């Protein structure tokens with residue numbers, strides 16, 4: 001890449017000194033500027049390839065977060081601040097801002113997220129009835145990438161967690177509610 005840049009610089013210097021038409025000079029000048037912008041913006045390291053969204057990075061395996069389950073559409077990992085014995089997040093691999101940003105075409109995806117959550121609860125010997133499942137409802141959300149909280153048993157939720165993950169509140173809604181709106 002630096003060799004190419006040197007060649008460009010050499011051509012630019014030649015153009016400046018020679019009697020080339022102004023239009024051609026502008027054309028080469030603009031091409032040179034564009035080339036520099038492309039070099040500057042190209043991701044060169046895995047670090048540069050990382051997105052600003054932490055959950056996209058987890059889904060793309062750019063972090064060392066342990067993935068508990070994944071398929072083509074969703075992925076599951078532990079919540080970093082577990083509110084009970086079992087607390088995982090089911091996220092779509094595609095970046096979706098929040099539950100409000102969902103469109104009717106996403107209905108199957110949300111249903112898939114819910115069925116994955118139920119399968120994991122059963123696999124870990126927790127009953128659905130004693131678990132707390134839900135989505136943050138904007139503007140009350142933490143990470144701006146849609147995630148389904150799966151918490152069990154809900155009886156173990158502390159005072160603050162009971163508030164944050166309050167069933168069918170203005171800020172935390174059930175997956176069934178989200179699906180019914182699509």
Ligand SMILES: [Zn+2]
Pocket residue numbers: 053054055056057094095096144145
């Ligand atoms: Zn994301």
Ligand SMILES: [Zn+2]
Pocket residue numbers: 136142143147149
């Ligand atoms: Zn959350």
